[in-house]
Amino acid sequence: MNWVWFHRFGSPPHFYRLATGMTPWFAWAAALLCIAGVIGGLGLAPADYRQGDGFRIIYVHAPSAWLSMMVYVVMASSAAVGLIWRMSVSHAIAASCAIIGASFTAVALGTGMLWGRPMWGTYWEWDPRLTSELLLLFLYLGYLGLRSAIDDTGRADRASAVLAIVGVVNVPIIHYSVIWWNSLHQAPSVMKFDKPDIPASMLVPLLMMLAGFTALFFALLLIRARGEVLRRERNARWAADALNVAAGKV
Amino acid sequence: MEHFLNMGGYARYVWPSYALALLAVVLNIYWARRSLRDAQSQARRRIERAGQSDAIKKGAP
Numbered sequence: 687m688n689w690v691w692f693h694r695f696g697s698p699p700h701f702y703r704l705a706t707g708m709t710p711w712f713a714w715a716a717a718l719l720c721i722a723g724v725i726g727g728l729g730l731a732p733a734d735y736r737q738g739d740g741f742r743i744i745y746v747h748a749p750s751a752w753l754s755m756m757v758y759v760v761m762a763s764s765a766a767v768g769l770i771w772r773m774s775v776s777h778a779i780a781a782s783c784a785i786i787g788a789s790f791t792a793v794a795l796g797t798g799m800l801w802g803r804p805m806w807g808t809y810w811e812w813d814p815r816l817t818s819e820l821l822l823l824f825l826y827l828g829y830l831g832l833r834s835a836i837d838d839t840g841r842a843d844r845a846s847a848v849l850a851i852v853g854v855v856n857v858p859i860i861h862y863s864v865i866w867w868n869s870l871h872q873a874p875s876v877m878k879f880d881k882p883d884i885p886a887s888m889l890v891p892l893l894m895m896l897a898g899f900t901a902l903f904f905a906l907l908l909i910r911a912r913g914e915v916l917r918r919e920r921n922a923r924w925a926a927d928a929l930n931v932a933a934g935k936v
Numbered sequence: 937m938e939h940f941l942n943m944g945g946y947a948r949y950v951w952p953s954y955a956l957a958l959l960a961v962v963l964n965i966y967w968a969r970r971s972l973r974d975a976q977s978q979a980r981r982r983i984e985r986a987g988q989s990d991a992i993k994k995g996a997p
Contacts, residue, residue, distance in 0.1 A: 720961075724954075729940075739944035746957035786964055793960045797953040804949050902961065909968040913975030926983045929976060 696773045698915045699924035705908040705915075712905035719898030726891030734888075743801040745891060749899035751794035754822055755857050757787035757903060761829075762854040765847035774918045775911075777843035780850060781833065782910035786903060788826035795819060806870050814863035815871040818856060825853040839918055 694700050727745030734741035761783035768776035798816065799809040810816065829846050836842035864873050884892075919925050943950040 740946035
C-alpha cells in the first residue's frame with residue numbers, strides 16, 4: 687500500500703494549494719445543481735397526490751438533514767485521524783465542519799417543523815427522529831463551545847476530537863430512528879437499497895439538491911479549512927509564499 | 937404566477953422553508969469567506985512581525 691498521498695495530504699502547504707484549486711469546482715457544481723434542483727423541485731415536479739404542493743419542502747429539508755449527518759461523520763472521522771496520527775490538517779478540517787453542520791441541522795429542524803405543522807398538525811413532537819436530530823444540534827453547539835473555551839489550539843483540537851468521536855453514535859440513531867421506533871416521521875424513500883418510492887420527475891430534482899448541498903459543503907469546508915490550517919501554522923515560510931508576502935522585506 | 941406563489945395553499949409553510957435554507961446558504965458563504973480572510977490577515981501580520989524582528993537581530997536599519 688502506498689501511503690504517499692496520505693502524507694502529502696497531511697502537509698499544510700500541499701493541502702492549502704490543493705484546497706485553493708478545488709474550491710471553484712465544488713462552488714460551481716453546487717450553484718448549478720442547486721439552481722437546477724430548485725427549478726425542478728418548485729416548477730417541474732408534479733404536486734404530491736396526498737400532500738399537494740406542501741411536499742416541495744422536501745427539496746430543502748432532505749438535503750439539509752443529509753448534510754447535518756454527513757458533516758458530523760466527516761467531522762468525527764477527521765478528528766479521529768487528527769487524534770491518532772497527530773495531523774494538524776485533519777484537526778483543521780474537523781474544526782471547520784462544526785459551524786456548517788450546526789447551521790444545516792438548524793435548517794433541517796426548522797424546515798421539518800414547517801412541514802410538520804400542515805401534515806402532522808404540530809410543529810414539534812418529542813419523537814425519536816426529531817429528538818435525536820435536536821441532540822445532533824446540541825452536539826455541534828457543544829463542540830463549538832468546547833473549542834471556544836480552550837485558548838490553546840492544540841488542546842482544543844484534542845478535547846473537541848474526543849467529543850466529536852463519542853457523539854458519532856447519535857448518527858446511526860438518527861438514521862434508523864424511523865425504523866427502530868414508531869415515529870411520526872416517514873421512513874426513508876430515497877436512501878434505501880431497493881428502488882426508490884417516488885417518480886423520476888420528483889426524484890431527479892431531489893438528487894440534484896442532495897448533490898448540490900454536498901458540493902456546497904465541500905466548497906465551504908475547503909475555504910474554512912484553509913483558514914484553520916493558516917491559524918495552526920508556525921513555520922511561516924510556505925505561508926508567506928501562499929500569501930505572496932515577502933517575509934523579512936517589510 | 938399567483939397560482940405558483942400560492943403553492944396550493946401551503947405558501948406559508950413552503951416559502952419560509954426555502955427562505956430559511958437560502959439564509960443558511962448565504963450566511964455560510966459569508967462566514968466561511970470572512971473566516972479565511974481573517975486568518976490570512978492574521979498570518980500576514982505574524983509573518984511581517986517575524987520579518988521585522990529578524991531584521992532587527994541582523995542589525996539592519
